[in-house]
Structures are given as structure tokens and as C-alpha cells.
Amino acid sequence: MKESDTKQFNWDVCGHEEIVHFLQSAISGNKLANAYLFSGPSQLGKQAVAYKLIASLFCQNQEKAKPCGVCPACLQIKNKIHPDFFITGQEMNEKTEKLSKGILIEQIRNLKHKLQQATLLNGYKVALITDAHLMNLNTANALLKILEEPTKNTVIILLVDDVSALPQTIASRCQTLRFLPVPTATIKTYLEDQGSFESGLVARQAHGYPGIAIDLVNNQDLIKTQADKVETFLKIIDADLNQRLELVEKAVNWEKDESINVTLLNDLFHSWQLVLRDALLIKTDNESLITNTTQLEAIKSNFASMSFIKIKSILNKMDQVSGYTWYNINSKSALENLIINL
Ligand SMILES: [Zn+2]
Known part of the structure; x- marks a missing residue:
């Protein structure tokens, strides 16, 4: 990757350098895949990387490295209210106050409908499916239909804890990126850069999981x-x-x-x-x-x-x-x- 590419972006992610470079090159080279599968246990940073990728696609700031974090589009992504960004996953049932057991087929159908509509801002449409390992076969088949008929400028990102819990038919349609634990020294440096005290102790306790380190600091x-x-x-x-x-x-x-x-x-x-x-x-x-x-x-x-x-x-x-x-x-x-x- 050219140095100019790196300056184009400001992702501020803890670790996962290869994945970050790979995705940034894909954005700057206009070579994004239609679907990505981010796999690895929670708290490693899958969601953090997904959000940086998504915000970089929508960020409107031409002056700063992407995502700028402050333009209207960046704020809409952060607050999950951007009109061309759809997020779906395990949902809380308001009556029973219980989390749904999995992702419901209606959620995927709803997603398909939204992805098929024209983009409001004439750019990308992005869907983020969290806990994608919690799909039953019917739901997975509904998603497979979406993946089989990709629409232009649509990016679907699936987050899974365990890739083996997902049907192979789905996985084979996605570009899989495996998230691995981050070295303690990297987490320590990251925390120091954020101005955190006790970065050494917290980094050790996080044991490779930046999400745990950030939770502990906060x-x-x-x-x-x-x-x-x-x-x-x-x-x-x-x-x-x-x-x-x-x-x-x-x-x-x-x-x-x-x-x-x-x-x-x-x-x-x-x-x-x-x-x-x-x-x-x-x-x-x-x-x-x-x-x-x-x-x-x-x-x-x-x-x-x-x-x-x-x-x-x-x-x-x-x-x-x-x-x-x-x-x-x-x-x-x-x-x-x-x-x-x-
Ligand atoms: Zn921005």
C-alpha cells in the first residue's frame, strides 16, 4: 500500500494491522467485496473495525483522514441513524425484556427490502449483521438469497463469534477475515496513547482482547x-x-x-x-x-x-x-x- 493511502485513513483501532490495511486498500482501490465475514470471539475489535470501515465509506469530510468522526455522516453512523446503513442482530423483546434467541427471518427480509431500495444519498448501502452465528437455517437461507444477488455498491458485513456455527454456503459467499488476540504490548501502547493510567496492568488483564481493556479503563x-x-x-x-x-x-x-x-x-x-x-x-x-x-x-x-x-x-x-x-x-x-x- 502506498503511504498516501495510509494518510487517507484514521482508524485508531487497537491491533489487527493486517486486516485494517487490507480493508483500507480495498476502499482506496475501489475493490471492496460485496460481503465480509469478520470472525473471532467478541471483544477482539470486530465491531470497532466494521464501524471504521463503514464510517470511511460515508464520511463527507474531504479535508481530513477518514473517518473524520465529526461530519454529519460520521455522527449518523456512530448513532446508527444513517439512512443507508442498516444494523441487525440479536434484539431485545420489549415485553419480556429477554434477548431473542437468534436473528429472526423477518429481520433479514426487512434488510433485503431496505437494500433493494435506491440509496438516499447516491452512494453505498451497508448492512451490518451482528451475532450472525445466531441464525437458524431458514434465516440463513433468506440471507443467502441476498448474498447470491449482490447489488452494486452494497456491502454486507457479518460478525460471528464462531465461523463453524454459520452454514458453509453463507461463509463461501463472503470474504472471511479472522480476528486474532492482540499482543499485550500493542494493547498497552494503545491505552497509553489514549492517556490511560495503569495501562500495563489493564493490558495484561485483557489477555489479547482490546474490548476488555477498554471496558476496564472506562x-x-x-x-x-x-x-x-x-x-x-x-x-x-x-x-x-x-x-x-x-x-x-x-x-x-x-x-x-x-x-x-x-x-x-x-x-x-x-x-x-x-x-x-x-x-x-x-x-x-x-x-x-x-x-x-x-x-x-x-x-x-x-x-x-x-x-x-x-x-x-x-x-x-x-x-x-x-x-x-x-x-x-x-x-x-x-x-x-x-x-x-x-
Ligand atoms: Zn466524517
Whole structure:
């Protein structure tokens, strides 16, 4: 890419340099694909990159690098009210206050209708489908029809946590970009550039997920919550079965909505897995690399009698349970099961 291309853009994204360069080249070379599939766990920055891409297409400011962030179009994208930008995903049912289980076929039909209408501003039309892995077969087929008949200057971006949960017919019609964890040093530099204190600690706690780092910086309570989760886990490791079950009972404030519980459980496991990784690092004489530096001594002593292999097997079990929870498994029993069998 020419240097002039880089100056054309100001994306301010944490990490994902290759993806960012690739998309910026596509914009400046007028070679955008009709559909993109951004794949990777949430909090990596898929949505952030999507928004920079979309705002760059609509930004009206000819003087500044795109997106300028302040012109009417940029503000409309940010506030999700641009007339040629459509976003759809899991929706909250206002009566039951529950998140829909998946994306409804009506949402995709509605999207198709909007994409078929002439653009209001004679430019691009862009659709962003978040949680695209939550489509059933009928909904996916409706989307496939849209992808099979691309209209000019239309860009569809699908965000998925897990690409294998999406029918292959959909994936094969999209240009897939895989988002990977961002190096801790990159997150640290990003936070420093934003003027954040404690960038080193927060970057380590984020463990490759810029979204987690940004949440932690924006919400000091989260740092405390994070510390509580770590403390609970250290107590669980040291406790007998009865105490463990008592501790686990208090570890999560379960909601009625199982799809929220899945997220709560995955958040909890994320913190606990960091502790397990720290324990492995300590056992392999890599203390300087651990995340929970303030808990170093507690991790050392609570895991002293647990073998490397045992710790690895708990980590694997957590990975497995996180994978299952997307398939209608009760999160609370999944957690209790794991704790009983520690
Ligand atoms: Zn702008």
C-alpha cells in the first residue's frame, strides 16, 4: 500500500494491522467485496473495525483522514441513524425484556427490502449483521438469497463469534477475515496513547482482547469485579467440595435469560482461565509474565499441590464448557458440574 493511502485513513483501532490495511486498500482501490465475514470471539475489535470501515465509506469530510468522526455522516453512523446503513442482530423483546434467541427471518427480509431500495444519498448501502452465528437455517437461507444477488455498491458485513456455527454456503459467499488476540504490548501502547493510567496492568488483564481493556479503563468497578472473581476462584481451589459449592453459588448473579447467563459464565471463565494460566506460568518459572501480579503469592500457594497436567485439564474443561453453552446447556449446572469435578 502506498503511504498516501495510509494518510487517507484514521482508524485508531487497537491491533489487527493486517486486516485494517487490507480493508483500507480495498476502499482506496475501489475493490471492496460485496460481503465480509469478520470472525473471532467478541471483544477482539470486530465491531470497532466494521464501524471504521463503514464510517470511511460515508464520511463527507474531504479535508481530513477518514473517518473524520465529526461530519454529519460520521455522527449518523456512530448513532446508527444513517439512512443507508442498516444494523441487525440479536434484539431485545420489549415485553419480556429477554434477548431473542437468534436473528429472526423477518429481520433479514426487512434488510433485503431496505437494500433493494435506491440509496438516499447516491452512494453505498451497508448492512451490518451482528451475532450472525445466531441464525437458524431458514434465516440463513433468506440471507443467502441476498448474498447470491449482490447489488452494486452494497456491502454486507457479518460478525460471528464462531465461523463453524454459520452454514458453509453463507461463509463461501463472503470474504472471511479472522480476528486474532492482540499482543499485550500493542494493547498497552494503545491505552497509553489514549492517556490511560495503569495501562500495563489493564493490558495484561485483557489477555489479547482490546474490548476488555477498554471496558476496564472506562469502568473502575470492573477492575474490582475482576479482582473478586479471581479471589473467589482462589478460594474454590483451596476448599473442600461443600465449601466449593457454596462459593460457586455466590460467584454469579444468574439472570432469568439464559443467553445472558452464557455471557456471564464466559466472563467468569475468562477471569478464571487467566488465574490457571498464571499458575502454569509460575510452575514453569515464568513468574514475570503473569497477569494477576497482585495475587502472585496466593496463586503460588493455592496451586502448590496441583500438578501442571491437572491445571491444564481444568483449563481444557473450561474451554469445552464455554463451547457447549452456545448449544442450550444450562449455564448454572454446567458451572456446578465443572466445580464438582475439579
Ligand atoms: Zn466524517
